Amino acid sequence: MRPAASSRDRRRRESAADLAFALVLLPLVLLATRLAGQVRPDATRVDGTALALVTVAVLALAARRLLPRVTLAVVTAAVSAYLVLGYPYGPVLLAVLVAVGTVAVRLPPRPAVVAAAAALVVLLAHLLWSRGERPGWFGVLPGSAWVVVPFALGVTVRANRESVERVRAEQARRQADEERLRIAQEVHDVVGHGLAAISMQADIALHLMPRQPEQAVTALAAISRTSREALDELRVTLGAVRRGAGREPVPGLARLDALVGRLAGAGLRVELRVTGEPGDLPPPVDLAAYRVAQEALTNVLRHAGVDRAAVTVRHAPGEVSVEVTDAGSGGDGGAGHGLAGMRGRVAALGGELAAGPLPGGGFRVYARLPVEPTR
Template identity: 60%
Template sequence: MDVISVRRWLADGLLAAVLLVFGLVTTRFAAQNQPGATPLDTVSDVLIAVAAAALAVRRRWPVVTLAVVTAATTAYLNGDYAYGSIMFCFLVAVYTVAAELPLRPAAVFAGAALVAVSVHAFVPFDGDPGIAGLAPAAAWVVVPFAVGATVRLSREATARARLDAARRIADDERLRVAQEVHDVVGHGLAAINMQAEIALHLLHRKPEQTEAALTAISRTSKQGLDELRATLVAVRRGYDRTPMPGLGQLPALRERLADAGLPVFLTIDGTPPEVLPGVVDLAAYRIVQEALTNVLRHAGAANAEVTIRYGTETVELEVTDTGIGGAPSHHGTGIAGMRERATALGGELTAGPLPGRGFRVHAVLPVAGS
């Protein structure tokens, strides 16, 4: 039995005990104001005790609890005892059924309970029916039933909201994983593809230079696999436990791209903060990585220049190249992924061709509050 179940049992047991003592004590005061009622005796005390004790299992067996409390209350009322605290037990039982069961079966059980406790209004059967007694009996059913049904609907709405939130978080996590894998694998495969083309081109003309291209392929694939493995470990454990790529690894990225045939010039403007938020550092690195991967894929023979500008509240990234330029493709996900990374942090990203030749990716990421 878990902690929540234990707490519920204890709470219901305490409620039953309180209503038992309350019923036995206060009913005697109520009887003093109802001189026409049957004097309280052992039978009345037993009925009050049974109704109160049944509430100890009200959330475990709500229908059984309502049946026992209704039977005890009906017998009590038909005995013409004074109206008293036993009605609070009946109220709690009706509320519990409405709060714990679906609306339709709860309404059926509550209706049956109403019929049962209303019998006393027609006793004795050879006399005039006490129609006036139906209104109080109905109130003891309708009011707690309405409250219980409202509580149940509110609880279900809260559960649905939590489920929807969990689904959104899971969807966001899947998109994040997909973006990470896309950036890692896409970059590595683009570099390997470029080196493979170089190797095929040199295979017959300059076979002695093919070894360098194959070595670069081997090195790039190993680095890509290591980074993919680190990314998947980070996804399983969380970013706080596994170091993720950041702007400090741009020199290594530049070397890998140089091996793949893309010269990259790196410029740092300003002083990096002592501690750059991890999400900003990772997003900045991935944006630069994806931008350079696009240069490698689409720009043809080109050089690239990366400029990092550190401000007091932002990090500014600019990647330009001297390639063929042109409008970005609408079929790829690279630019869209970069823009999503930027906007998720409250920043912005623009990408487009430069006048004449070349392409430019520019992003501004806020540092404060990340």
């Protein structure tokens, strides 16, 4: 649903609720006003004019959220006239409470203060001029309470709502940032691996072209195949991002054989070992394990300067681990966004990742991911 349509629907629901509230409140206030007239025989007798003013004040609440200032003005005028004419204090003041509270909640602070102050001045006019008994200045404090108290409550409600909205906005911003980082990591893993393999195969083709053109053709075919596979995987990844997780197949450990085959075409022979009993891994764990192996092997292809690597996948109760080793020059294993991304991906799932040079030369990446038992 579009935001404009949603806003219109919300306003219609609010207007319907306010109308229902006013219609339910009206007979109760009219009845209570008649009873107040019997309790206060010294006040002006409740007649048709009094009931008409009560009706106007209460029915005005039907527009309280749609037109809060207009509602407060109508309620203030009707209630002030009711009090000036000397009719007894009664439930008609409930309309003032609701109207003032609505203004405090719906309007910004400065306009709300101005509207409430103006209403207070008008409502206190009966203290100095009234057909019935005039309480005088002694009535200022209790009379002011009918405006000050609901206004303070309304301001508190507004502050709480704004605080909740700020928290929600911050959560939404944080979730959007996390989603952008996740997308960037996925694209980095897919594109980085594909480009590394293509670059290696292109170097092989350029090297073989003058002397062994037929093998260069094989390398070019591998480039074509690798680029097509990388584009397909990128398309699947972006499709999963657009439509939500779980609606598109995502890579997992079952695709390690295909990954090893692509790397073999790029000149990196990978020995793949799987131990333990493979089970159904949760999709996030399966994807993370595959990405760790993919990124580690991509780093071997880019930085290790060797043509061999080993990948060991171990399935154990409650966990799965991936280990990638090579016998290259060691160093930092291409530390940077790739290694940081691996570490963040594994940590997000409650796992651990260790990466560093081996004592006898080479580099090792080891990731352990917890697996919740299936029920």
